[in-house]
Amino acid sequence: MQLVKVGLCAFGMSGKIFHAPFLKEHPGFFMSAIVERSKEESKEKYPDATIYRSVEEMFQDADIDVVVVNTPVQTHFEYTKMALNAGKNVIVEKPFTVNVAEAEELVRLAETKNLFLSVYQNRRFDRDYLQVQKVISEGKMGTIKEVEIRFDRFRTEASGKEHKENPEQNGSGSVHDLGSHLVDQATQLFGFPEKLFADVFSMKGEEYANDYFEILLYYKDDLRVRLKSSVFTKEEHFAYKIHGDKGSFLQERTDDQENELAIGAIPTYGQNWMQPLKESDGIIIYFNENSESKRNLTSSEPGNYMNYYQQIYEHIVFGYALPSLGNEVVQNMKIIEAALESSRKGKVVELN
Structure with a gap:
């Protein structure tokens, strides 16, 4: 099974509950990196993940295939743009961005970079x-x-x-x-x-x-x-x-x-x-x-939130439809x- 390496931008409630458990249990994903600015709480459950102290530092990790932007919504535009410019596919937490203009700019950038951009509509x-x-x-x-x-x-x-x-x-x-x-x-x-x-x-x-x-x-x-x-x-x-x-x-x-x-x-x-x-x-x-x-x-x-990550994996490996793609959520x-x-x-x- 092809292994997809993922970096998590934060290890707060969203990271601990909605993302990390599914990425760990899905055999097609590897939790490669987690951003924790001062703590090391993730080490207990995810000892193989590298801890970075900033998203900027994590985005420079060439091994990461997909970045999960699960920080406060006010940072989504900046971090998603940064990740795309670093050549990373991106999963961004809802509600995508704070306004339509930011969302549309990110969709255009992802298309230009030939990268995928999906919004986590769990x-x-x-x-x-x-x-x-x-x-x-x-x-x-x-x-x-x-x-x-x-x-x-x-x-x-x-x-x-x-x-x-x-x-x-x-x-x-x-x-x-x-x-x-x-x-x-x-x-x-x-x-x-x-x-x-x-x-x-x-x-x-x-x-x-x-x-x-x-x-x-x-x-x-x-x-x-x-x-x-x-x-x-x-x-x-x-x-x-x-x-x-x-x-x-x-x-x-x-x-x-x-x-x-x-x-x-x-x-x-x-x-x-x-x-x-x-x-x-x-x-x-x-x-x-x-x-x-x-x-x-x-x-x-x-219900099963694992199905979201299964669809992400099938998109990466088999080219199947991407769940909640960015230009679709722009309409929302x-x-x-x-x-x-x-x-x-x-x-x-x-x-x-």
Whole structure:
């Protein structure tokens, strides 16, 4: 098996949970280098990785094939550009960059350098989203007319992370953070909308970056898709509500990969490492071919973030399609920018 050498730009929460465990367990990848500016925490689990004290130093390592830019979003443009200019393929954490102009420049640079640029949209591999994708494809609800996708939390206290909560920092706030997942799922399911209207603000107060948003996407044929998030939601809702002219589907947010990884779970290669659900997590109500009303409980199958890295590996070795390629996610960035503009101006924004 061809071995792909990877360098990780940071060993914080993202590196420890979302990247390093999968790179270690996938036999096609080798964790070649990790940036830790002052500590050596990675040595315990990844003793074979070289520790560099700066990304600049790591980018000079000629053996590294792929760099994972998993630093704060405000640094994504600088570090991704630096990595591409050093001849490295790049995986960059969502939400890609702080604005569309930066994202487009990076896509052009990657194309010029004949290197790949992928955005780590791991929520495409959540069990709940995969179930929604499956149920929509089955067509039981007929023509989809209205959709709501939510990602709520109950985090009423500030985290202390400047890059996420300082309103003066470009790219801070929930729209760039959780919004990048919801926007990505909407565009994956329904494509690029024609226009949008958004309400974005901070429930914790003006001294904090936005922590609430509601984005209404307008599609042709009168489809409406609402994306919503709040950090003042103690009781969980159905995360997905899909309504068509023949029925409805309601899906809970039940993917638990992040929580399992946070407490030390080890993902396995080549099989699902999450356990099946013991109870149903969805409801579908529809009319069958005999015009009889049916109401069935549904259960989603386990999600697996390993599949993202498997697709990256297959792209490198076999030339298969690249997951969440940069120029695709640029479209998501346009929606995020338009949502902030819409909320600021209080009007519907057309999307080209």
